[in-house]
Amino acid sequence: MKKKWLLPVFAAFMIFSATPGESDTAEAATPSQLIQNGNKYLGIPYRWGGTTTSGFDCSGFTRQVFRDVGIDIGRTTWDQYARGAKVSKSNLQAGDLVFFNTAGSLTHVGIYTGNGQFINSSTSKGVSYASINDPYYWGARYQGAVRISGINPVEAAKPEVNASSFDNTVYANRGQVAYEIATALGLDTSDKIADFNDVKHTDEYAGEIEAVRKLGIFGGDRNGNFNPASPITRGQLSKVLVTAFGLQHQGGETSFTDVAADNQFNEFIQILASNEITTGKIDGSFGVGENVKHTQLDAFIERSIIK
Incomplete structure (x- = not known):
């Protein structure tokens, strides 16, 4: 990710607020449902302040994916970070929100899909997969994760659901x-x-x-x-x-x-x-x-x- 993108990306998080009037509770969704919804947006480009399929910024993308399963997580990275229970990196489960520091603060968010991978809307690739441990970029910028209420943690722990997280030994890239x-x-x-x-x-x-x-x-x-x-x-x-x-x-x-x-x-x-x-x-x-x-x-x- 080139540095020239970082300022507008950071600005996007600061000027948008959560949409009022939406319920932040819903019938429990499963991590596999969440990931499948994220996958349908693969290839959509990054757009500063974007919240539609014409282009998403990072928190616009995560908000849309959670909206698709009836859960409101807020608009900005800070909103979304505040909505969930903090989770250590060693206890990550598919469906958790993962956060990164790309410009001196919590300025990027994605959805953990398992096996060290997350799906996100990045300035360089749009909606795509990346590794939270990428030694060239994301690994050094990882800041933390939260688990959102309404994503069924029991289902996330079942072996068959772990297989639904992207694992290229099981699933074809x-x-x-x-x-x-x-x-x-x-x-x-x-x-x-x-x-x-x-x-x-x-x-x-x-x-x-x-x-x-x-x-x-x-x-x-x-x-x-x-x-x-x-x-x-x-x-x-x-x-x-x-x-x-x-x-x-x-x-x-x-x-x-x-x-x-x-x-x-x-x-x-x-x-x-x-x-x-x-x-x-x-x-x-x-x-x-x-x-x-x-x-x-x-x-x-x-x-x-x-x-």
Whole structure:
């Protein structure tokens, strides 16, 4: 993060106040619900004072994610820090708010997702994942964390919920998906000069990322970043698969409880369903905002190749 951004970022926290009249209590939400809501905003750019999908500043993003599960945490970093119970770094759980000192005070906030990762809106990458222990930036600036009332701590402690936190040994990141798609299609990956700000020619999957970019299979965010270490949702993957394998709708509609007709991924999910690449989950949902597991990715690609 470049220093020229720090002053406006800090100003954004000071000039906005919490929205009055909103309840700060709600039926307990789960950490996995919170993280899934955060994932749907991946790639949205940073905007000073931003509180909408046109652009978020850091506390605007965290406020929106908690609002999505019916919890008001206030507008500024200081508001949000004051709303929760303090938590030590060694006791962090998915769903906790984590705070950083980027300009002499509490000037940045994100949501802890487990395994040392947090999701945030940063000036350099917009909504993206980062490590709280990043030795080059965040690690030295970590200031503390709070746990917000209304996020179910019992659910957060269950093993299956810990798995929902982003763990790239279980869940596929964008770089890994690019590799799997490029391999399945037999693409030429010799060009490692990827046309993304955050992918160096020496990076793992650089050739695969550039290969899928050239074919329009995968794009970056509005800031020109590919975010190779970030997770990919099942909804996002549906679009990638349809584009990569040239899949066409075979007729009929399948109803999924979590995919509305106006959902940005509905068209692609329907194409997968009509090709019998997916039947959805046992509860009738597609899991549109859930991170893709490696096992799911392998199954989707195998079925897409057959088609």
